[in-house]
Amino acid sequence: MSVYDLLEKWGVSEYTTLTRQDIDDITLGASILATGGGGDPEIGLLWAYNVLNKGKEIVLINPDDLPDDAMIAMCGCLGAPVVLTEKTPNGNELDIAFQKLSEYLQRDFVGVIPPEAGGVNTTVPMAVAGEMGLPVIDGDGMGRAFPELQMTSFHIGGVSASPVASINEKGYATIIDSEDAYMAENIVRQTAMSYGGISWIAGYPMTGEQMRQTCIPNTVSLTLELGRKVREARNLHHDSIEVVEKVTGGWSAFKGKIVDINRDFGAESTKGFSMGQIVMEGIGSYKGCTAVIDFQNEWLKLTIDDELVCLPPDLITILDSETAEPIRTDIVKYGYRGSIVVIPAHERMKTEKAIEVCGPRAFGYDLDFVPLEKNRV
Numbered sequence: 001m002s003v004y005d006l007l008e009k010w011g012v013s014e015y016t017t018l019t020r021q022d023i024d025d026i027t028l029g030a031s032i033l034a035t036g037g038g039g040d041p042e043i044g045l046l047w048a049y050n051v052l053n054k055g056k057e058i059v060l061i062n063p064d065d066l067p068d069d070a071m072i073a074m075c076g077c078l079g080a081p082v083v084l085t086e087k088t089p090n091g092n093e094l095d096i097a098f099q100k101l102s103e104y105l106q107r108d109f110v111g112v113i114p115p116e117a118g119g120v121n122t123t124v125p126m127a128v129a130g131e132m133g134l135p136v137i138d139g140d141g142m143g144r145a146f147p148e149l150q151m152t153s154f155h156i157g158g159v160s161a162s163p164v165a166s167i168n169e170k171g172y173a174t175i176i177d178s179e180d181a182y183m184a185e186n187i188v189r190q191t192a193m194s195y196g197g198i199s200w201i202a203g204y205p206m207t208g209e210q211m212r213q214t215c216i217p218n219t220v221s222l223t224l225e226l227g228r229k230v231r232e233a234r235n236l237h238h239d240s241i242e243v244v245e246k247v248t249g250g251w252s253a254f255k256g257k258i259v260d261i262n263r264d265f266g267a268e269s270t271k272g273f274s275m276g277q278i279v280m281e282g283i284g285s286y287k288g289c290t291a292v293i294d295f296q297n298e299w300l301k302l303t304i305d306d307e308l309v310c311l312p313p314d315l316i317t318i319l320d321s322e323t324a325e326p327i328r329t330d331i332v333k334y335g336y337r338g339s340i341v342v343i344p345a346h347e348r349m350k351t352e353k354a355i356e357v358c359g360p361r362a363f364g365y366d367l368d369f370v371p372l373e374k375n376r377v
Contacts, residue, residue: 025227038118083197157214164203250343
């Protein structure tokens with residue numbers, strides 16, 4: 001049964017068949033929303049290209065069009081982003097992950113949803129869906145990127161992360177099944193470390209009804225719009241940063257040059273996370289000011305002249321001031337220049353439960369979350 005047969009069976013007549021240009025734009029938009037994480041976007045981009053080159057199609061559907069009892073799952077990459085560039089996938093890891101998960105649950109999956117807005121973890125699920133002849137759901141579990149398995153709107157809304165199928169590039173498979181999402185995160189993290197720092201996972205099996213109640217809706221469409229408008233701004237030599245602000249509802253908080261970096265690339269002591277801190281010296285209207293950003297795979301905490309500006313789950317992204325190309329935590333270098341744009345998180349990521357799961361204290365900060373809008377500078 002093809003993806004179009006499924007849609008006809010469900011009575012769905014409105015959908016988007018994504019083009020190569022759409023994939024380019026989604027990759028750019030998702031990389032901007034990935035808050036410095038999400039891995040090397042080229043990997044997801046090329047994976048999706050390969051699926052299209054085979055003559056297969058990637059079809060995006062609205063979350064409301066999935067039947068209530070239809071079973072879907074998320075899939076993506078888990079581990080240290082820098083390792084991903086050294087241990088590239090062979091392209092069938094997630095096909096195996098879905099097969100193992102389906103066998104374990106004795107259920108067939110009829111859709112795929114991205115776990116986050118990320119350079120890899122938005123486009124790879126689309127590629128896998130295209131390969132398997134399934135639709136991609138226009139939504140995700142974060143509206144940004146976060147480093148841990150439980151840090152999703154799915155978990156926050158009561159969907160179990162388990163079982164999770166974890167696969168490496170050689171096809172070795174591990175099934176993690178724990179009612180405790182934090183225990184599942186711990187085991188899947190240790191599995192990724194055993195695989196060399198990176199694993200490919202399929203998890204959060206859920207029904208269409210559960211997905212609608214918990215997902216961050218229409219994020220793939222948002223990344224498509226964001227990437228397209230930034231591309232058009234570049235071509236017309238317009239202000240790309242201003243475009244990002246308009247599309248996301250964010251604003252520029254700082255512009256400067258990176259003058260110091262402290263970073264640990266996914267060591268055992270950091271459980272495979274890339275962690276550290278950067279210091280930026282202000283330029284232009286920010287001359288004389290200093291910005292400090294902590295990160296754990298993604299940018300987490302922003303202070304400017306010792307004044308707290310942004311904490312998770314709100315978004316921090318560093319963009320090239322001319323092109324709005326995102327500067328990631330795994331590639332940032334001394335001397336890079338960029339603009340810091342901060343973006344309010346989706347409301348589903350700012351509930352009391354959400355702040356418990358992915359707010360400041362989840363990352364070890366003894367700080368209360370204050371919505372970005374109240375810290376605007």
